Amino acid sequence: MVRVVTREEIERLLPGLDLVERMQDGFIAYSKGQVVVPPPGELLFSDPPGDVHIKYGCIDQDDVYVIKVASGFYRNPELGLASSQGLMLVFSRRTGQPRAILLDEGRLTDVRTAAAGALVARHFAPSTVDRIGIVGAGTQARLQLLHLLPETDACEALIWVRNNAAERGFREAFEHEDRVPTLHFTRDIREVAQRCELIVTTTPSETPLLRAADLRPGTHITAVGSDTPIKCELEPEILARADIVVVDSLAQSEHRGEVYQAVRAGAIDRRRVVKLGHVLVNHAAGRTDDGQTTVVDLTGVAVQDIQIAKAVIEALGSTA
């Protein structure tokens, strides 16, 4: 019988999951061509405005396939609801029978994105990180910081926020967390560029925020916010000057994300771009010294959804 798993049950399971390891295995399988991920389905609505994405796929040797429905309905907050909604379905890859329905309301997408950020930091952050820079103050900004804490010794975080309300929201979200770095806030993006060794960008900006001229050598940037053909948080020159430019998906980088923008601007040659999964296996293709500047552009791939859904159902199985 199919198991229906509520958001509350998922929340209880999440702290026990080693999601960074799951993301690592997923990106490696993906880069080796061992993952079937057809193009996502899409429904667009105008009144009220909303978009629905259906991502699905299967890892070659797995015994499940996964379908994720994720939507953004941007007037939901007026109704007291989160904009992001969604669920994940896990089916047997041998019989087609549904095994689990994860009513995560988009939570697993948020978490798997943050777990990928942690994985990237583990492999690309310079050996010393005194201060983590976070660009943006939304849900993903907070989750990225939380997931980065176990990966570095940083005792400070500097968060670029647009206004006081965003700063307050961010501070409040961290009030109940155990291991919290000292939080600093700034409205000046240059300060983040100049003072942080590890920067994660998480905004839906459509114009570049970080500038190449402001960055110090040796900085690592994980770009998470841009996942469409128009969103862009990094000046293309940042990618031009970087020693290493990495993407989670070469295919997606042809239409979306920072690499797409930089190639389109003529700032970089597509042939320089390396797959994340490749670096995870061949460490020599990644950061080899603290002077290197690195950029990892994450647009999000369905293998992450597959991996987190599997982690949840395996944890369920062991608690059942």
Next chain:
Amino acid sequence: MVRVVTREEIERLLPGLDLVERMQDGFIAYSKGQVVVPPPGELLFSDPPGDVHIKYGCIDQDDVYVIKVASGFYRNPELGLASSQGLMLVFSRRTGQPRAILLDEGRLTDVRTAAAGALVARHFAPSTVDRIGIVGAGTQARLQLLHLLPETDACEALIWVRNNAAERGFREAFEHEDRVPTLHFTRDIREVAQRCELIVTTTPSETPLLRAADLRPGTHITAVGSDTPIKCELEPEILARADIVVVDSLAQSEHRGEVYQAVRAGAIDRRRVVKLGHVLVNHAAGRTDDGQTTVVDLTGVAVQDIQIAKAVIEALGSTA
């Protein structure tokens, strides 16, 4: 909160639904361009062999959108499971929140296909049908006959079966039905062609079964079995000689079904083909006299899934 509806609950609700009316409304909306139905998603597996189809869409003025996952895993019977598996998801089109998960195991697809057959018979069968012809003896063959009974006065049905086991299975399925016509069985497809005024074909055949030379003028044929680029139950000449050729989906008829086969064989001109929804509004485009031979080619469209899912959740709402 999302409602999870079991197969048993769905079975209890089905007899109370007017699905023929729902299909009619759906096909009309579809033919008027009022339905958003993106291309289906697909996953194909080889070991064990299985295919998964993800169909989804929305009718313009509706407050829900629907996603259907339907799979065929052809070795399931070895495990005592049905080959067809699946479920339907109903979401709010205003907020993206899931409203209902219908764990129908493919049952609603079977039923909506049969309800479309009934709708077609209502509009295309000649005024007198003494004998219904059914080509095939599987689940869809039985459902088509059941759904045709209220649409005609026929007291007999003639079923083309390949072997005794198929005949036995068909007979047994009708043992507990209330209003059953006299069932006759034949291994000779010509007998169906020559003796039935209303014929429904339901097999996965890849070579034509019914021949034009065997058919009587005035016959109506609903072709249900062929829904891929290679399946084909009707000799193309049948469509060439037919007075009216109708499809549920013009778009799909460009790649699959009987019309696809007949156009490819050069037997008919695509411009002769009429949309089902058009005929349902403009009766003059349909059968206007009992001498006409008509063919309706159904490959199945997502609007049918949307319509049956809505019927189920509305019935649930009224019983809650």
